[in-house]
Structure formats: C-alpha cells, structure tokens
Amino acid sequence: MRNQSRVAFYLLLMPLVLWLGLLIIIPHIDMLLISLRERVSFGVYDRSLAQYEKALTEPLYLRTFARTAVMSVLATAITLLIAFPVAYYIAKMARGRLQQVLFLLCLIPFYVSELVRTFGWMILLRETGIVSNLLQWAGLADQPVEMLYTDATMMVGLVYTSMLFMVVPLVTTLESLDDSVIEAGYDLGGSGLSVLREIIIPHAMPGIVSGCIVVFMLSLGNYLTPTMLGGKDSLWFTEMIYNQFIVRSNWELGAAFGFMLLVLSSVIVWGMLRLTGRTLKETMG
Amino acid sequence: MTRTILLASTLLAGFAAHAQADTLRLLTWGGYAPDEVVTMFEEQTGHTVEVTKSNNEEMIAKLRATSGGGFDLAQPSQDRVMGPQMEFGIYKPIDVSKLNQDLFIPSMLKATMANTTVNGDVYGVPHVWGTSGLVMNTAEAGEVVKDYADLCDPAVAGKVSYRLKRPTLIGFAFSLGEDPFAAYGDEAKYKEIMEKVEAKLIECKANVKTYWGGGDELMNLVRSGEVTASMAWDTGGWKLNDDNADITFVAPASGALGWIDTFVLPAKGQADDVAYEWINFVMQPEVAAMITAAAGNFTASAGADEFAEEGLKAKYQASFPQEAIDNIKWYPPVPAGLESIEGEVLDRVQAAN
Numbered sequence: 001m002r003n004q005s006r007v008a009f010y011l012l013l014m015p016l017v018l019w020l021g022l023l024i025i026i027p028h029i030d031m032l033l034i035s036l037r038e039r040v041s042f043g044v045y046d047r048s049l050a051q052y053e054k055a056l057t058e059p060l061y062l063r064t065f066a067r068t069a070v071m072s073v074l075a076t077a078i079t080l081l082i083a084f085p086v087a088y089y090i091a092k093m094a095r096g097r098l099q100q101v102l103f104l105l106c107l108i109p110f111y112v113s114e115l116v117r118t119f120g121w122m123i124l125l126r127e128t129g130i131v132s133n134l135l136q137w138a139g140l141a142d143q144p145v146e147m148l149y150t151d152a153t154m155m156v157g158l159v160y161t162s163m164l165f166m167v168v169p170l171v172t173t174l175e176s177l178d179d180s181v182i183e184a185g186y187d188l189g190g191s192g193l194s195v196l197r198e199i200i201i202p203h204a205m206p207g208i209v210s211g212c213i214v215v216f217m218l219s220l221g222n223y224l225t226p227t228m229l230g231g232k233d234s235l236w237f238t239e240m241i242y243n244q245f246i247v248r249s250n251w252e253l254g255a256a257f258g259f260m261l262l263v264l265s266s267v268i269v270w271g272m273l274r275l276t277g278r279t280l281k282e283t284m285g
Numbered sequence: 286m287t288r289t290i291l292l293a294s295t296l297l298a299g300f301a302a303h304a305q306a307d308t309l310r311l312l313t314w315g316g317y318a319p320d321e322v323v324t325m326f327e328e329q330t331g332h333t334v335e336v337t338k339s340n341n342e343e344m345i346a347k348l349r350a351t352s353g354g355g356f357d358l359a360q361p362s363q364d365r366v367m368g369p370q371m372e373f374g375i376y377k378p379i380d381v382s383k384l385n386q387d388l389f390i391p392s393m394l395k396a397t398m399a400n401t402t403v404n405g406d407v408y409g410v411p412h413v414w415g416t417s418g419l420v421m422n423t424a425e426a427g428e429v430v431k432d433y434a435d436l437c438d439p440a441v442a443g444k445v446s447y448r449l450k451r452p453t454l455i456g457f458a459f460s461l462g463e464d465p466f467a468a469y470g471d472e473a474k475y476k477e478i479m480e481k482v483e484a485k486l487i488e489c490k491a492n493v494k495t496y497w498g499g500g501d502e503l504m505n506l507v508r509s510g511e512v513t514a515s516m517a518w519d520t521g522g523w524k525l526n527d528d529n530a531d532i533t534f535v536a537p538a539s540g541a542l543g544w545i546d547t548f549v550l551p552a553k554g555q556a557d558d559v560a561y562e563w564i565n566f567v568m569q570p571e572v573a574a575m576i577t578a579a580a581g582n583f584t585a586s587a588g589a590d591e592f593a594e595e596g597l598k599a600k601y602q603a604s605f606p607q608e609a610i611d612n613i614k615w616y617p618p619v620p621a622g623l624e625s626i627e628g629e630v631l632d633r634v635q636a637a638n
Binding site for chain 2: 060064126232
C-alpha cells in the first residue's frame, strides 16, 4: 500500500521534474558553460571569465544594464499607481454586473497579441498618426507632432502591457477585505488617508508585492515594446542579448548578459521582499 | 532552341527523380521562393518544399544552433559563407557538377565560387543579387543627398533613417573616402576606419528619425513622408516608385554596395539531391524571372532579363547608369574578428546621446 502511493507520487512528480530539468535547468547549465569560455581561434575555445569581465568593465553595457533596471522599477511603480484605484473600484465600489464588465474590460486588450497592441500604439502616436492629426485639427498644434521614439512613449507601452497583471492580484486581495473593517476604521475617527494607510494597504500588501514582482519581471524581460516604441535611443538589455546571440554570433557574451539579467532580477525581487518585510512564502502562498 | 533542350532535360531529370518523393526544407529570404514557383516544382517533381523565411544573421544563428541541421538548403549572402564555415562548420561542399552551370551568368558563378571556397571546396553558388544605397524622395531631398554622408546634412534633419547594421558602417566608410574592403586583412587599419565612422554616426544621430529594423517599417516611414532620405535596398525604392514617382533608389556617389545571396547546403541536410534539383529548377530563365517579379531583385540566371517585367527593367536602368554599375562595391567575404569590432561600434552609436 505504501509502496503504491510512493509510485503514484513519483509519477505525479514526473511532469514537473521533466519540465524543470529539460527546459530550465539543463539549458541554463549549458548557457552558463557557454558564458564561461572565450574564443581563441576558429572553433577553439578556452575556459575564462573574459565575458563577465567585458560585461562589467564596458561602461556601455553597465549603463544599459542600469537603465533597464531603473526603467523597469519606474514602470512597475507607475503601473501600481494607476492600477490600485482601478482595482479598488472594481473590488469595492462596483457591484454585480458592472464589476464583471469592468474586469472584462481590463482583459480585452489581451485578446490580441502583444505585437498587434504595440502596432496599435504606433498607429496612434506616429507623426502622421491619429493623435497628431487630431491635435492639428483641433488647432492645438500647427505642425505634425512626433510622439514615438521617446522614453515616455516606451513607458506608456510598458505600463499598458503589464496593467492586467497588477489589477488581477490587487482585485483578489481587496475583495477579501471585509467592508466592516473599513467602516470600523471610519467609526473610530480615521480620515480617508489614514484608513487607506492603516487598513487597506496593509491588507492588500500580498497582492501589491506579487503584482509588482510579475510586472517588474515582464518589463525587464520585454523585448518588443522597447524596440518598437523606443526608437533610436532605446537600448534595452534584452535587445543587447538578442544582438549578441543573433546579429553578432557572439553567444559567449550573450550568455553572460543572460546570466547578469537573471542575477539582477533575483536581487531586485529579493530586495523588494526585504523592503516590504515579507517572505516569498507569504506572498506566493 | 537551346532553351527548349534545357527545359526538356530538366523535365527529364524531374521524371527520373519522381520515383522518390522527398521534402526540401528551404531556409531563405522573403520572395525568393514564391508560391507559384513552389507549386510548379512540386507538380513537376513530386517533392514537397517547406519554406522558412529569414535573414542572414538568423540563418547563421539557426544553423549554428543545430550544427547545420534542420534545413536542406539555405541562402545566406556570399560574404557570410566562408567565415561561418571556418568558424562553425555548418555547411557542406557543393558538387558543382550536379548543377547545370549553363544556367548561371558565368562571371557571377565564378566570383561566388571563388568567394565561398574553403580548403579547396566550393560551398556556395549565386542566386539573387542586388544593392543597397539611397532610397529617397528626389523632389524633397534630391538636391542635398548625393551620398551616405549627406544624410547628416542639417537640411534633412529629422527626416532620415538607416539601419544600425554593418552595411551602414561600410557605406559611411566609403562615403568618408575610406576603403574598408581593402582594410579587411588589416585589423588595426579597419579599427581606425570604424572609429572614424563611429564619430560620424554619433554626430549624425540627431538627424536620424529612427533606426529602421524591418523593410516594411522603412516602407511606411518613406511612404507617409515622415522620412525623405534613407539608406536601404534597391527593391524598396523601386516598390515605392509605383506609389509615388518622386521616390526611388539612387546609387550614392561613393558607390552602391552589392550583395549576392547564394545557395548553400547545410552540413546535416538530408535531401541534397532535391536541393540540386531545386537549384537547377529555379535557375531556368522563365522561373528566375518569376522570382525576380516576386522579390524585386535580379538573379544570376543567364538570360532571365529577357523575361523580366518591363517596368522593373526601366527602374533599374534609371537608378543604374553604366558608371554606377561599374562603381558597385561588391562585399568580399568577412574575415573573422571584424564583426566584433563592428558590433562594439554599433552598440556605442546606439547608446550615444
């Protein structure tokens, strides 16, 4: 009997082990080995740390690395600021049918692929695009306005892309907050601000943290939006990884970049958890 | 008469191979294997053709990832055959005797074979060729822009686009009076030229609207008038010419850059005979003309010009007077090591403010 349940346990575990092993662990080990070698001549490679040294000493790579991290954190913060009121309205103010409709509205943009969504922004914002023409028609601008290819546009794209992933966990946690607790807060003489600070935000914290982690990861690893909306000055770390692998055929440096990105995201997520005094177990469980 | 014999012999060869139907996995560029040509080939030979569209860098990256497996025939540019072969060994030698060499333009076949020879083995034969140069609105920018470096002229500020890739570096180097191809063998000299180009491109950055990535992106920019002068492929200019007569391809003063896309056999290809059949099939003048109509570029097929569309020929002749043809700079094979120099330059240009 006990043996049988053990076999069942291992059988059930198998898909997970295979998935992790074949698709995550083995490729990463291979990638790590690639990043630890240096090309000597045709088809001849040596073990060395040269790739990491290059990545950490070349100011350009470091700047792109830092820029990607800072912009992703910023995108996460903006997404949170916009998504919180939206989620609060859906969870607490809207009732019945309206609640479902609003939730569905958040979901609709994700019915189309990311590429199409990004193209949508390009059609709206380009110099001969809809917004530019509208401004001219309304007399607010006397010549075509170019709104593409700036950091601000890129930010709009990133926030738009990740909105849903912030709204969903927030709505879930806010819904579990009993209305009577908020009422009690007001009865005890709390102002709107102090109720928000003392009751709502602490309760929503698991949702905030898990939403932030997902959005941050999505922004950091985004390739399409920065490349298409960011234009000539956009340099995103994922773009550099793509360039090293595909355009330059320099897998060694590309693999090193990949590992730096992995470490960066782990460190920032860990920092975020530390800052909010939460453990990964609380957040995910 | 000779053509009928050629056609008949290919047909016969087709029937002979009919007994064994195979799949040809073709890794190529958009337009190089139009549906009608694929259907004709499949009907004549009984084989199936699976077409994957790609570009130079991705072709090499794909073949490198599998050590030359997954495809039976690929079409990188001729300058990308020797280097990757020496470095990664992703191709296998071509047996030229299995090809009907009369179908090729002799000078082009000879030059490509010489450029793709490694250790005495030939790895590539030519297919489609074309140039890159200036695609622009001649009415608005024709007075100012005569060469790549003129894209940095204040008169066209904010209305310029080019790619951030190696053809741009090479084009600007020529336009600055250097000869990068002559410096291919001399790494120090090449680095010096690239530094000069880097300074120019950084200075020029304020003029650029955006660096284009895909052909369609540039088409949109030029068609909408947001960009008036750009560095791009000849076919792009000729296509836009149909919509707006002012827009066309102009060969720059320092010379258009000429490329030849080849046929190569990936090292682990499993249908070499079908690959040879395909090459012999598409190099027939009538079929080559169909490819020219789809891709917009001319092929290395001897006598295909006769079947080419009149409009395209006229545009070609308008863009390329005889001295511009003589001035085309053909890409020699890229030696290993240069691309990492170029890569760093491109990264620095993109990051510069």
